Amino acid sequence: MKRGFTLIELLVTITVLAILVTIIVVLVDPAEIFRKTRDARRMADLASIREALTFASVNSGGTFDLDGANSGTCSDEAAKTIYVSVPLDVSLHAAPSGWVWRQVAKNSIALVNGSGWISANFTGAAGGSPIFNLPVDPRNTSSTNSGQRFFYSYACRRGDGKIEINARFESADIGPGGQDDKSIIDGGDVDTVYELGSASNVLPIAGVY
Ligand SMILES: [Ca+2]
Ligand SMILES: [Ca+2]
Numbered sequence: 001m002k003r004g005f006t007l008i009e010l011l012v013t014i015t016v017l018a019i020l021v022t023i024i025v026v027l028v029d030p031a032e033i034f035r036k037t038r039d040a041r042r043m044a045d046l047a048s049i050r051e052a053l054t055f056a057s058v059n060s061g062g063t064f065d066l067d068g069a070n071s072g073t074c075s076d077e078a079a080k081t082i083y084v085s086v087p088l089d090v091s092l093h094a095a096p097s098g099w100v101w102r103q104v105a106k107n108s109i110a111l112v113n114g115s116g117w118i119s120a121n122f123t124g125a126a127g128g129s130p131i132f133n134l135p136v137d138p139r140n141t142s143s144t145n146s147g148q149r150f151f152y153s154y155a156c157r158r159g160d161g162k163i164e165i166n167a168r169f170e171s172a173d174i175g176p177g178g179q180d181d182k183s184i185i186d187g188g189d190v191d192t193v194y195e196l197g198s199a200s201n202v203l204p205i206a207g208v209y
Contacts, residue, residue: 035171038138042167043182045135046152046196049165052122052131054198057161060126066156066163068119070102074158075202082208085109085117085136086151092142093149096207110134118154137167147176147192149209155202162199168209169194 005013056064067074073081080099086092087106095101104117110133114121117136122129139150153166166188169175174182176192188195190205 032172035175036173039169039171039174039182041138042152042169042194045137046165046167046194048131048135049118049152049154050163050196050198052129053118053120053163055130056120056122056125059130062161064120064125066120066161068114068121070119073102074156075099076158081155082203083118083154084151085134085140085153086142087140090142093144093146094207096204099204099207109136117152139170146209153203153208157199157202160199162197162202164195164197164199164202166190166196166203166208167194168192 053064053066057066067081067083070081073079075081078098081102082095082099083102084092086103087109088103089106090103092101092103102117102119104115108115109117112122112129112131112134114123116134118134122131135152137151142149142151147168150168150170154163156163169183172178174180176183183194184191186195186200188200193209195203
Protein backbone atom coordinates (compact mmCIF):
# COMPACT_ATOMS: atom_id res chain seq x y z
CA MET A 1 0.00 0.00 0.00
CA LYS A 2 1.34 3.43 -0.96
CA ARG A 3 1.70 5.75 1.97
CA GLY A 4 3.00 9.33 2.48
CA PHE A 5 4.84 10.74 5.47
CA THR A 6 2.80 11.41 8.57
CA LEU A 7 2.95 14.81 10.23
CA ILE A 8 4.93 13.32 13.12
CA GLU A 9 7.52 11.83 10.75
CA LEU A 10 7.92 15.17 8.98
CA LEU A 11 8.30 17.05 12.26
CA VAL A 12 10.91 14.56 13.50
CA THR A 13 12.84 14.84 10.21
CA ILE A 14 12.79 18.65 10.30
CA THR A 15 13.91 18.67 13.95
CA VAL A 16 16.78 16.27 13.26
CA LEU A 17 17.87 18.37 10.27
CA ALA A 18 17.72 21.57 12.35
CA ILE A 19 19.87 19.97 15.06
CA LEU A 20 22.39 18.76 12.46
CA VAL A 21 22.63 22.21 10.85
CA THR A 22 23.16 23.81 14.27
CA ILE A 23 25.91 21.32 15.11
CA ILE A 24 27.62 21.92 11.77
CA VAL A 25 27.45 25.73 12.15
CA VAL A 26 28.87 25.53 15.69
CA LEU A 27 31.64 23.13 14.65
CA VAL A 28 32.59 24.92 11.47
CA ASP A 29 32.09 28.53 12.74
CA PRO A 30 31.66 30.33 9.40
CA ALA A 31 32.58 33.72 10.93
CA GLU A 32 35.95 32.33 11.98
CA ILE A 33 36.49 30.97 8.46
CA PHE A 34 35.90 34.47 7.07
CA ARG A 35 38.29 35.98 9.63
CA LYS A 36 40.93 33.40 8.76
CA THR A 37 40.46 33.99 5.03
CA ARG A 38 40.97 37.73 5.58
CA ASP A 39 44.11 37.05 7.66
CA ALA A 40 45.50 34.81 4.91
CA ARG A 41 44.89 37.59 2.40
CA ARG A 42 46.64 40.07 4.70
CA MET A 43 49.71 37.83 4.77
CA ALA A 44 49.74 37.52 0.98
CA ASP A 45 49.12 41.28 0.49
CA LEU A 46 51.97 42.32 2.77
CA ALA A 47 54.29 39.86 1.03
CA SER A 48 53.43 41.30 -2.39
CA ILE A 49 53.91 44.89 -1.19
CA ARG A 50 57.29 43.98 0.26
CA GLU A 51 58.27 42.19 -2.93
CA ALA A 52 57.22 45.13 -5.11
CA LEU A 53 59.17 47.64 -3.01
CA THR A 54 62.21 45.36 -2.83
CA PHE A 55 62.10 44.62 -6.56
CA ALA A 56 61.81 48.31 -7.50
CA SER A 57 64.59 49.20 -5.09
CA VAL A 58 67.01 46.47 -6.20
CA ASN A 59 66.24 47.02 -9.90
CA SER A 60 67.09 50.71 -9.60
CA GLY A 61 70.34 50.01 -7.81
CA GLY A 62 68.96 51.44 -4.57
CA THR A 63 67.87 54.80 -6.00
CA PHE A 64 64.12 54.03 -6.02
CA ASP A 65 62.32 56.64 -3.93
CA LEU A 66 60.51 54.60 -1.28
CA ASP A 67 58.00 57.34 -0.54
CA GLY A 68 57.88 59.01 -3.93
CA ALA A 69 57.37 62.73 -4.24
CA ASN A 70 56.98 63.03 -0.47
CA SER A 71 60.73 62.92 -0.41
CA GLY A 72 61.01 64.76 2.88
CA THR A 73 58.94 62.28 4.83
CA CYS A 74 60.74 58.93 5.04
CA SER A 75 60.96 58.40 8.76
CA ASP A 76 64.15 60.38 9.47
CA GLU A 77 62.45 63.77 9.71
CA ALA A 78 60.85 65.54 12.67
CA ALA A 79 57.32 64.76 11.44
CA LYS A 80 57.79 61.12 10.58
CA THR A 81 55.08 59.69 8.35
CA ILE A 82 53.06 56.50 8.67
CA TYR A 83 51.34 55.66 5.38
CA VAL A 84 48.03 53.90 6.04
CA SER A 85 45.62 52.08 3.74
CA VAL A 86 42.53 53.41 5.53
CA PRO A 87 41.00 56.16 3.35
CA LEU A 88 40.82 59.85 4.16
CA ASP A 89 37.10 59.79 5.05
CA VAL A 90 37.78 57.41 7.96
CA SER A 91 39.03 59.29 11.02
CA LEU A 92 41.93 57.73 12.84
CA HIS A 93 43.00 57.85 16.47
CA ALA A 94 45.88 60.18 17.38
CA ALA A 95 49.09 59.22 15.62
CA PRO A 96 51.92 57.85 17.79
CA SER A 97 53.98 60.61 19.38
CA GLY A 98 56.41 62.16 16.88
CA TRP A 99 54.56 60.68 13.89
CA VAL A 100 51.87 61.84 11.47
CA TRP A 101 49.38 59.74 9.50
CA ARG A 102 49.10 60.00 5.76
CA GLN A 103 45.77 59.01 4.23
CA VAL A 104 44.55 59.42 0.67
CA ALA A 105 41.07 59.55 -0.86
CA LYS A 106 39.32 56.23 -1.45
CA ASN A 107 39.31 56.58 -5.25
CA SER A 108 43.09 56.81 -5.47
CA ILE A 109 43.99 54.43 -2.68
CA ALA A 110 45.17 51.54 -4.88
CA LEU A 111 47.13 53.60 -7.42
CA VAL A 112 50.78 52.71 -7.93
CA ASN A 113 51.77 56.03 -9.58
CA GLY A 114 52.60 57.84 -6.34
CA SER A 115 49.06 58.94 -5.42
CA GLY A 116 48.07 55.66 -3.76
CA TRP A 117 48.23 54.97 -0.03
CA ILE A 118 51.94 54.15 -0.43
CA SER A 119 53.29 57.21 -2.20
CA ALA A 120 56.19 55.47 -3.95
CA ASN A 121 55.85 55.86 -7.72
CA PHE A 122 56.15 52.29 -8.98
CA THR A 123 55.42 53.32 -12.58
CA GLY A 124 58.78 55.09 -12.58
CA ALA A 125 60.64 51.98 -11.44
CA ALA A 126 63.40 50.65 -13.66
CA GLY A 127 61.96 47.87 -15.83
CA GLY A 128 58.36 48.98 -15.23
CA SER A 129 56.01 48.68 -12.30
CA PRO A 130 56.28 45.36 -10.45
CA ILE A 131 52.73 45.86 -9.10
CA PHE A 132 49.50 47.10 -10.68
CA ASN A 133 47.31 47.77 -7.66
CA LEU A 134 48.24 48.51 -4.08
CA PRO A 135 46.44 45.95 -1.91
CA VAL A 136 44.40 47.31 0.98
CA ASP A 137 43.18 45.51 4.09
CA PRO A 138 40.05 43.36 3.44
CA ARG A 139 38.23 45.38 6.11
CA ASN A 140 40.28 48.58 5.83
CA THR A 141 38.67 50.32 8.73
CA SER A 142 39.52 51.94 12.03
CA SER A 143 37.81 52.00 15.40
CA THR A 144 37.93 53.86 18.68
CA ASN A 145 38.90 50.48 20.17
CA SER A 146 42.54 49.55 19.99
CA GLY A 147 42.83 46.02 18.58
CA GLN A 148 39.77 46.54 16.35
CA ARG A 149 41.70 48.55 13.79
CA PHE A 150 42.21 46.74 10.51
CA PHE A 151 44.35 48.50 7.94
CA TYR A 152 47.85 48.27 6.49
CA SER A 153 50.59 50.64 7.56
CA TYR A 154 53.94 51.42 5.99
CA ALA A 155 57.02 53.48 6.70
CA CYS A 156 60.48 53.75 5.21
CA ARG A 157 63.74 55.00 6.68
CA ARG A 158 65.77 57.30 4.49
CA GLY A 159 69.02 56.69 6.40
CA ASP A 160 69.36 53.02 5.48
CA GLY A 161 66.52 52.42 2.97
CA LYS A 162 64.79 49.99 5.34
CA ILE A 163 61.04 49.46 5.04
CA GLU A 164 58.34 48.03 7.31
CA ILE A 165 54.75 47.07 6.52
CA ASN A 166 52.27 46.07 9.24
CA ALA A 167 48.80 44.53 9.48
CA ARG A 168 46.52 43.46 12.29
CA PHE A 169 45.07 39.93 12.31
CA GLU A 170 41.65 39.01 13.68
CA SER A 171 41.10 35.24 13.58
CA ALA A 172 41.10 33.13 16.75
CA ASP A 173 43.59 30.70 15.23
CA ILE A 174 46.32 32.75 13.53
CA GLY A 175 45.48 36.08 15.16
CA PRO A 176 47.17 37.42 18.31
CA GLY A 177 47.07 34.85 21.12
CA GLY A 178 45.82 32.08 18.79
CA GLN A 179 47.14 28.54 18.51
CA ASP A 180 48.95 29.37 15.28
CA ASP A 181 49.73 33.01 16.16
CA LYS A 182 51.57 34.51 13.16
CA SER A 183 52.14 37.95 14.70
CA ILE A 184 54.44 36.66 17.41
CA ILE A 185 56.76 34.64 15.13
CA ASP A 186 57.34 37.26 12.41
CA GLY A 187 60.67 38.44 13.84
CA GLY A 188 59.17 41.85 14.58
CA ASP A 189 59.17 43.99 17.70
CA VAL A 190 55.38 44.01 18.32
CA ASP A 191 53.81 40.70 19.36
CA THR A 192 50.23 41.66 18.45
CA VAL A 193 50.99 43.04 14.98
CA TYR A 194 52.04 41.19 11.83
CA GLU A 195 55.25 42.84 10.60
CA LEU A 196 57.07 42.38 7.30
CA GLY A 197 59.89 44.33 5.72
CA SER A 198 63.63 44.70 5.69
CA ALA A 199 63.72 45.95 9.30
CA SER A 200 61.21 45.48 12.12
CA ASN A 201 61.98 48.76 13.90
CA VAL A 202 60.97 51.33 11.25
CA LEU A 203 57.35 51.75 12.41
CA PRO A 204 56.79 52.78 16.05
CA ILE A 205 56.21 50.02 18.61
CA ALA A 206 53.03 51.48 20.13
CA GLY A 207 50.04 53.44 18.96
CA VAL A 208 49.58 52.31 15.35
CA TYR A 209 46.83 49.74 16.07
CA1 LIG B 1 54.99 40.92 15.29
CA1 LIG C 1 57.82 46.80 14.06
